[in-house]
Amino acid sequence: MRAHLHQIVVDCHDPQSLVRFWATLLGTTPVDRARGWSHLDLPTGGRISFQPVPEPRPGKNRLHLDVAVDDLPAAVALATSLGAVPTGETVTDDQGSFRTMADPEGNEFCFVTT
Structure with missing residues (x-):
């Protein structure tokens, strides 16, 4: 199979x-x-x-989407204008940067750059 x-x-x-x-x-x-x-x-x-x-979303997502972007501030601004909410600060490490967001129904996702 x-x-x-x-x-x-x-x-x-x-x-x-x-x-x-x-x-x-x-x-x-x-x-x-x-x-x-x-x-x-x-x-x-x-x-x-x-x-x-x-039923409502019961708590923290066990799975989320990572959305690759080339301009993190612009992506956050667009998503916010569409009803998303940033849920944390930008985090940068040796893999790149990411920003956790929540869509209009509260589902978490991350914008990522590499």
């Missing part, structure tokens, strides 16, 4: 709004689907889907 990653699914309250946040941030087109689902196909390949769920 051979397996491959089909998509990453994000549980959320409002898939149509959240997919538009991510589509704008990642430079792609949102797609609304049946039963309240939405998704976006990444320009580099892969898919992120957004599934409607009634």
Whole structure:
């Protein structure tokens, strides 16, 4: 048997709004689907889907997305203008820099530079 990653699914309250946040941030087109689902196909390949769920996010994410950017302050400014919130300061080490953010529904992600 051979397996491959089909998509990453994000549980959320409002898939149509959240997919538009991510589509704008990642430079792609949102797609609304049946039963309240939405998704976006990444320009580099892969898919992120957004599934409607009634329950709130229970706590810290066990999985998050790292989004590579070439201008960290500009990426933070764009994401903030779209409804994201920075959740920490910029951290720099020998691997590069990153800034932890929360999307409009509180899902954590990081902007990273190398």
